[in-house]
Amino acid sequence: MTTPGRALGNDQLLALYRQMVQIRRCEEQLVKLYGAGRIWGACHTYIGEEAVATGVCAHLRPTDVVFSTHRGHGHALAKGVTPRELIAELMGKATGCSGGRGGSMHLFKPEVGLMGTSGIVGSSITLAAGSAYAAKLLKQDRVSVAFFGDGAANNGAFHEGLNMAAIWDLPVLFVCENNMYATEVPFAQVAKNPSVAARAGAYGLPGVAVDGNDVLAVHRAADEAVRRARAGTGPTLLECKTYRTRPHSEGMRDAGYRTAEEVTAWKARCPIQRFEAVLLADGAATAEDLARIGAELQAEIEDAVRYAQSGPEPDPATVAEHLYSA
Helix, strand or coil: CCCCCCCCCHHHHHHHHHHHHHHHHHHHHHHHHHHCCCCCCCCCCCCCCHHHHHHHHCCCCCCCEEECCCCCHHHHHHHCCCHHHHHHHHCCCCCCCCCCCCCCCCCCEHHHCECCCCCCCCHHHHHHHHHHHHHHHCCCCCCEEEEEEHHHHHCHHHHHHHHHHHHCCCCEEEEEEECCEECCEEHHHHCCCCCCHHHHHHHCCCEEEEECCCHHHHHHHHHHHHHHHHCCCCCEEEEEECCCCCCCCCCCCCCCCCCHHHHHHHHCCCHHHHHHHHHHHHCCCCHHHHHHHHHHHHHHHHHHHHHHHHCCCCCHHHCCCCCCCC
């Protein structure tokens, strides 16, 4: 893993650590709530991939916008959605960020720039490109980010979105979270060229591949890409090679398509544990500092659960709100 050196101050390094741990603790709590039958619908956790959302969103302003996927809890938290709003949403409460209407796969809070998560594979790519086009037409200083998985790289939206963004030099960052599987289909079996970053050359934009479990590597690559977008010099395709250590979605099998040995090996590459080792070795934090941060975040998540559990259900009288009518 890369070392921090002095490129980032201790406060910045600990902010990255805090964000990753917040995501992990929140997701671990959601796993428990799902198992207890307190979460409705699907629940795709982000455990193991925390460094990607953290490293990218650290460079975004509240006015920048993110378009996400079915595995979007980490993106939501890193962009500014609170654990209270997230957990309440998954529990179907009116106090959730989507008013209890969206659940795990339809998180939405435009006030912080989260323009939605969606289970429609590849949709984030074209939505982010369209948003970036609007920003360019309106002369707004706004960067759009599309998060998507390796499976979406074989979707027609990938070609259309990257091609349009490159032609018009749009202020957009395409972030492929390559966790090696599209649900249970190995990416290597459905892609003759398994390098997503290498595909960028066909569209005339930079393609950068990084270790997605190294938050500093992601942070550096995203910094350059966001600066490029803000300067008006066009989009970047960032491939973050990472791994989810939970099933595709809670309640689904976690064997038969990947081995226990593979999962164990990737757990040993945990982005949080690796970053802890770097922080301690560099003197950016002590073990006591990290333990204190962990305890604070655990208390925050437990508070969020209490808040969600005590929240009201959506009023049935509002069922027709937020809908389009002909």
